Amino acid sequence: MTARRELGFHAFKGMDLNTLAQMDPILGDVVTRSDEYSFAFQIGRSRLTGDASTINGLMPELAATIAADVPQAKVVITLEPPILRAYMAYQFNRTRGIEKARSFHEALSLEPARLRTNASPFLQYTVGSRYRRLVEAYTAAFGRENVHILIADTTYVPVGKALRDMCEFLGISPPPEGAVLGMEWQSQRLEDRFTRALADWRIGGLRADFRTGVAKDVRWLEKHLALALTSWIPSEDNDPEADSADP
Numbered sequence: 001m002t003a004r005r006e007l008g009f010h011a012f013k014g015m016d017l018n019t020l021a022q023m024d025p026i027l028g029d030v031v032t033r034s035d036e037y038s039f040a041f042q043i044g045r046s047r048l049t050g051d052a053s054t055i056n057g058l059m060p061e062l063a064a065t066i067a068a069d070v071p072q073a074k075v076v077i078t079l080e081p082p083i084l085r086a087y088m089a090y091q092f093n094r095t096r097g098i099e100k101a102r103s104f105h106e107a108l109s110l111e112p113a114r115l116r117t118n119a120s121p122f123l124q125y126t127v128g129s130r131y132r133r134l135v136e137a138y139t140a141a142f143g144r145e146n147v148h149i150l151i152a153d154t155t156y157v158p159v160g161k162a163l164r165d166m167c168e169f170l171g172i173s174p175p176p177e178g179a180v181l182g183m184e185w186q187s188q189r190l191e192d193r194f195t196r197a198l199a200d201w202r203i204g205g206l207r208a209d210f211r212t213g214v215a216k217d218v219r220w221l222e223k224h225l226a227l228a229l230t231s232w233i234p235s236e237d238n239d240p241e242a243d244s245a246d247p
Helices: 017-023 025-029 034-039 060-069 082-096 104-115 131-142 159-170 177-199 208-225
Strands: 075-079 147-151
Touching: 017 025, 060 131, 075 131, 075 159, 082 104, 082 208, 131 147, 131 208, 147 159, 147 208
Parallel strands: 075 147
Antiparallel strands: none
């Protein structure tokens, strides 16, 4: 991977960095010029290289543009439990200071209006957790044989297997066993953190449209992958009616 993770070239090509930085400070360091994008890969030109820009997953409409630019690319789409992805994004944005909502529930309520304005694309909690559009867009652009879905949830796919399957898809050697064990520990810590957050209601409720939309997409994904993802479908048991502010 490139040293700069969030290149964002295909999303922000030709745009003014100052304007982007006003939208979100993290966007002030993206790549907007073709020569700069090419240079980012020069250090690894004798090896397989990759672009891990998270914005490419938040904007599935970029798939066709990326395919036209690098048609030989292999695409790895990492998917985690949708609520976990949305909630961790919310917490990260709170830490960065761009999320002003008092609770996760409020942030979900604000999202439709934000999408109609010049808000940061990283505030897309619901859109970013609706996986069907993402998978369909990249599959259509690159072909199903060139798209690998990595399930980042040890409940269904152990870390070691997930990494070995991905490495086989990319045609590279798998990581050492010690590295895999470290990743399994980190994955378990993340899942434990989310479980605790659900248990003490700090999430503050799930909007019905968010729950319903995610459930539809998860059921589609289960058929697409032939893999049951039961716990990914939001339960009404985890949906208190009252909104609660984060402490």
